[in-house]
Amino acid sequence: MPSAPGHAAVFAGLVPAVLDRLVEVRSSLDHGFARLDEAQARAQLEQILSHQVGFLTSGDSTSLRGFLRSYRALRAADGLGPENLLHAVTAIGDVTTQIIQRDSPSGARTAELVSSWVRVSWSTARIVVEMIAEELAGRVAQLQELES
Amino acid sequence: MSDLADRVMVLRDEVLDIVERGDRDQPGADLFDAIVRALAAYGETAPGIDLTLHDAIARRLAWGDTEDVVLSECGAVFDRLATAAERSLRDRAEEMLVLEVAAEVSTQVARIVALAALGRAQRDRAARSREELAQRRLRDALADQRSTLTRMSVPDVED
Amino acid sequence: MTAPSLKLTAHGDTNVGKVRDHNEDALIVDAKWGLYAVFDGMGGAAAGDLAANRARDVVHEYVRAKKKAMEPRALLEAALNAASAAVHGEAQRTRDRHGMGTTAVVALVIEERRVVVAHVGDSRAYLLREGRLTQLTRDHTVVAELVANGALSTVDAENHAYKNVLSRNLGARPDAKPDVIELDLAPGDRLMLCSDGLYGYASTDAIQYLLGSTDGPQHVARDLIDLALRGGGGDNVTAIVLEAGAQAVPRATQVLRTSGAIAWWSRRAVFLGEAKRRGIAQSPICAVLSADEALDIVAGNLCEAIFHDLEKSTGVNVWTFAENLAHGWFDQGGAWQPLAELLDLLAASARAVTSELTSDDEGLALIVDAAIVRAFITAEMAVGGVLSERLRVVEADLVRVHSARHAAADQSSRFAETPTIPYVSATRAATPDPASPEVRAHLQTLAQQARAQVGQKAPARQAVDALLRAALEPVGTASPALLARELFGVRPLEESGIAPLFDALDIARSAYVAAMRRAGGDPAQAIAVMRRLAGAQADLAAAIANLVVEAATPATERLRDAMRETASLRSEVGRNEAKLIDLEKKYASKSGGRPQLPPRRRV
Numbered sequence: 001m002p003s004a005p006g007h008a009a010v011f012a013g014l015v016p017a018v019l020d021r022l023v024e025v026r027s028s029l030d031h032g033f034a035r036l037d038e039a040q041a042r043a044q045l046e047q048i049l050s051h052q053v054g055f056l057t058s059g060d061s062t063s064l065r066g067f068l069r070s071y072r073a074l075r076a077a078d079g080l081g082p083e084n085l086l087h088a089v090t091a092i093g094d095v096t097t098q099i100i101q102r103d104s105p106s107g108a109r110t111a112e113l114v115s116s117w118v119r120v121s122w123s124t125a126r127i128v129v130e131m132i133a134e135e136l137a138g139r140v141a142q143l144q145e146l147e148s
Numbered sequence: 149m150s151d152l153a154d155r156v157m158v159l160r161d162e163v164l165d166i167v168e169r170g171d172r173d174q175p176g177a178d179l180f181d182a183i184v185r186a187l188a189a190y191g192e193t194a195p196g197i198d199l200t201l202h203d204a205i206a207r208r209l210a211w212g213d214t215e216d217v218v219l220s221e222c223g224a225v226f227d228r229l230a231t232a233a234e235r236s237l238r239d240r241a242e243e244m245l246v247l248e249v250a251a252e253v254s255t256q257v258a259r260i261v262a263l264a265a266l267g268r269a270q271r272d273r274a275a276r277s278r279e280e281l282a283q284r285r286l287r288d289a290l291a292d293q294r295s296t297l298t299r300m301s302v303p304d305v306e307d
Numbered sequence: 308m309t310a311p312s313l314k315l316t317a318h319g320d321t322n323v324g325k326v327r328d329h330n331e332d333a334l335i336v337d338a339k340w341g342l343y344a345v346f347d348g349m350g351g352a353a354a355g356d357l358a359a360n361r362a363r364d365v366v367h368e369y370v371r372a373k374k375k376a377m378e379p380r381a382l383l384e385a386a387l388n389a390a391s392a393a394v395h396g397e398a399q400r401t402r403d404r405h406g407m408g409t410t411a412v413v414a415l416v417i418e419e420r421r422v423v424v425a426h427v428g429d430s431r432a433y434l435l436r437e438g439r440l441t442q443l444t445r446d447h448t449v450v451a452e453l454v455a456n457g458a459l460s461t462v463d464a465e466n467h468a469y470k471n472v473l474s475r476n477l478g479a480r481p482d483a484k485p486d487v488i489e490l491d492l493a494p495g496d497r498l499m500l501c502s503d504g505l506y507g508y509a510s511t512d513a514i515q516y517l518l519g520s521t522d523g524p525q526h527v528a529r530d531l532i533d534l535a536l537r538g539g540g541g542d543n544v545t546a547i548v549l550e551a552g553a554q555a556v557p558r559a560t561q562v563l564r565t566s567g568a569i570a571w572w573s574r575r576a577v578f579l580g581e582a583k584r585r586g587i588a589q590s591p592i593c594a595v596l597s598a599d600e601a602l603d604i605v606a607g608n609l610c611e612a613i614f615h616d617l618e619k620s621t622g623v624n625v626w627t628f629a630e631n632l633a634h635g636w637f638d639q640g641g642a643w644q645p646l647a648e649l650l651d652l653l654a655a656s657a658r659a660v661t662s663e664l665t666s667d668d669e670g671l672a673l674i675v676d677a678a679i680v681r682a683f684i685t686a687e688m689a690v691g692g693v694l695s696e697r698l699r700v701v702e703a704d705l706v707r708v709h710s711a712r713h714a715a716a717d718q719s720s721r722f723a724e725t726p727t728i729p730y731v732s733a734t735r736a737a738t739p740d741p742a743s744p745e746v747r748a749h750l751q752t753l754a755q756q757a758r759a760q761v762g763q764k765a766p767a768r769q770a771v772d773a774l775l776r777a778a779l780e781p782v783g784t785a786s787p788a789l790l791a792r793e794l795f796g797v798r799p800l801e802e803s804g805i806a807p808l809f810d811a812l813d814i815a816r817s818a819y820v821a822a823m824r825r826a827g828g829d830p831a832q833a834i835a836v837m838r839r840l841a842g843a844q845a846d847l848a849a850a851i852a853n854l855v856v857e858a859a860t861p862a863t864e865r866l867r868d869a870m871r872e873t874a875s876l877r878s879e880v881g882r883n884e885a886k887l888i889d890l891e892k893k894y895a896s897k898s899g900g901r902p903q904l905p906p907r908r909r910v
Contacts, residue, residue: 028441047888054891063891066292070880073289077282077877083695086688087512093684094438097677101559111559111673118680125687126647132694133643135285139701146708185405200406203472210449210469215856219849226845230838240830244837248820251841252813258848259809262855263802269859270710271467272866277709279869281702286876293883300890 093121153188176225178204319547325540331355341416350407362390383425394478408478440515447475492551504544520621524548568617581656622685629689757818770815777843791850
């Protein structure tokens with residue numbers, strides 16, 4: 001589990017540029033973001049990034065996990081399938097990596113920051129996959145109960 | 149038979165009672181065109197569902213027109229066509245044929261609309277079931293949130 | 308100062324697919340005129356490819372003739388309108404071409420960087436820029452337009468009965484009403500035009516990976532077709548890839564493609580050794596394999612997949628590996644946890660490679676490490692995709708079971724006692740009211756003959772009687788509704804219950820008409836009878852349809868109630884999230900920026 005407070009401070013400085021870029025390319029992130037206006041997209045993206053930075057800082061994924069569970073439920077109520085959230089968090093991770101590489105001086109420090117960040121992105125993806133797996137197990141049990 | 153179809157086609161503006169509708173087709177145009185097609189083909193082929201008419205009605209229902217609007221337009225077109233045919237067709241046998249074909253096509257419209265309503269009910273039930281699944285997720289998320297809020301709002305509570 | 312010129316390279320490919328027996332797609336790849344287009348014909352029999360080819364020829368000729376004289380947007384609009392008129396005209400000429408049409412997506416390069424894209428229908432244009440894929444066109448299908456307006460969710464759209472119904476295409480009308488956009492290409496951009504046979508059978512991620520690879524447009528176009536065929540190939544598939552010069556490749560990416568890929572491959576023994584040491588053979592997923600097979604087939608294939616993806620800056624190989632692994636394991640009834648543990652084992656084994664690389668070249672090791680982690684994110688996405696697909700199937704089954712229960716509940720109170728929807732047209736000037744005694748008598752006689760013709764077959768026999776009663780009643784009474792209820796009886800509210808009623812009306816009417824022809828007699832009386840019968844049939848048919856609409860109404864009302872409940876729960880979840888954010892900030896500020904939160908208990 002990544003825990004890199006030094007990186008978190010550097011990353012916090014990059015967040016405005018990351019957000020601007022994410023808002024700019026939101027139509028390519030996934031269906032859910034494509035439908036939002038700029039203010040709504042920015043608000044949601046800021047929440048996701050804020051929880052990921054918190055995870056990067058503390059190394060504790062509990063808050064990120066709880067947020068993603070609520071966020072997934074809200075998106076599902078909008079009719080968005082589970083893989084959409086997975087695509088969205090991965091795309092957010094990729095765009096953020098590009099901004100880090102673009103706006104930071106080249107060298108080992110930036111490479112370390114990228115390395116920390118992709119691990120956050122990976123953990124986030126894993127949390128979402130775990131949620132999908134849990135949901136699948138729950139629905140299978142529900143279906144078996146109904147059909148028996 | 150296509151000669152009769154051509155003469156009925158001339159009645160189009162009168163039967164459709166043309167009004168400005170912007171980008172949308174005139175109400176009842178699909179039905180009228182289907183009647184003309186059926187007249188042109190009368191006796192040549194076995195009767196069956198007119199796919200063009202089916203798609204046109206499907207498109208309108210998908211766009212949000214209600215079934216009863218489609219049915220009432222059908223009734224209005226039928227009535228205006230019967231009036232126009234009585235006035236403009238001298239041959240009673242031709243007028244009878246137009247009425248027969250119009251009745252057959254009106255029945256097709258009713259069939260298409262009825263089956264579409266059935267389809268809509270099935271889709272709405274499925275959508276309701278999906279809403280209930282979404283509600284379950286939301287209730288799970290709410291339970292998680294309430295539990296966390298309770299803990300976070302009481303600073304000295306230990307785990 | 309003008310931007311440096313871009314070298315444009317394009318290639319298109321098309322395939323009939325695995326199910327259809329002929330190809331109704333057509334394409335234009337004309338670098339000389341800067342014209343690229345995909346057409347997807349429809350209309351069955353030979354009409355679809357006729358429509359597509361005709362539209363292709365008209366657009367091609369029009370652009371060649373007028374490109375120098377017309378402004379580009381107007382040129383494409385006019386070309387597509389001309390094509391629509393041509394296809395429409397062809398469709399009117401013979402009955403078996405009625406309804407034929409085609410989609411079109413056209414790109415016209417007007418200066419070296421500027422492209423105009425016009426489309427009608429659901430063939431699409433995509434842009435890949437800096438690794439991100441964006442759909443440039445919005446489908447002209449009824450459901451896509453409803454989703455765009457917020458009237459329909461994407462999930463409901465996928466299940467919609469009319470999801471393939473186009474709202475616009477070439478040939479339905481003499482004019483086309485295309486949507487037109489303009490864009491400036493940047494170095495490294497790839498523009499793709501395709502028919503629905505591609506995106507309908509290939510995931511967006513896979514398309515993005517293939518388009519983003521270092522292979523040239525010719526290979527990419529072919530690979531995209533292969534991807535759609537592997538996904539089922541249920542339709543004709545066509546793709547054109549237009550590449551705008553070479554992008555300035557980030558240094559890290561250049562390093563990965565060369566040194567990084569080589570460094571990984573040259574240390575594969577380290578990866579395999581670590582995987583063996585960590586016990587890959589003991590994973591439940593490898594239970595049916597020998598220890599060597601586990602290493603070779605699972606770890607070895609992943610190692611190779613990572614190497615190829617590093618070389619080509621793509622993710623398609625790791626994606627395919629993970630997807631196959633997930634499918635194979637879940638098809639056997641395996642659970643997700645062992646698969647996650649296996650991926651963690653392989654990731655830890657990969658870290659051994661980058662640890663060793665660090666001692667030789669720390670800078671390269673960091674770049675490779677990030678790329679490897681990204682590869683495992685790709686693996687997570689592939690696994691997540693497989694799980695999501697299975698979740699969709701189970702949820703569809705749940706929906707089916709729930710819906711059946713809802714249907715049973717709805718049908719316990721089907722029809723309102725009185726009709727709630729007006730169904731009888733108030734005007735019927737052509738028909739006198741009431742029927743004269745002569746007409747009444749004639750109708751009764753015809754009815755006897757019609758009954759004899761249809762025999763005892765219900766509901767045709769009942770329809771004969773119903774038509775008689777409806778024809779005799781004065782216009783504007785409620786009788787068609789009551790007659791429709793009697794006719795409907797206790798039929799199931801399904802197609803098998805409803806369709807025979809409409810058939811019966813047609814049979815009954817035909818029997819009446821046959822009886823009239825045999826009887827001959829006074830033409831004035833005959834026409835009076837026909838007006839009544841035809842009107843009666845139209846009224847009865849509409850009344851039956853209205854019964855079904857009434858029966859469908861409770862389902863819609865209950866859906867609206869459910870949607871309101873969902874909206875209320877959503878609002879509450881949203882409010883709670885806002886409260887949680889405020890509390891987390893409060894904790895963070897108290898602990899000097901590092902949140903020390905009481906852990907959330909998982910539900």
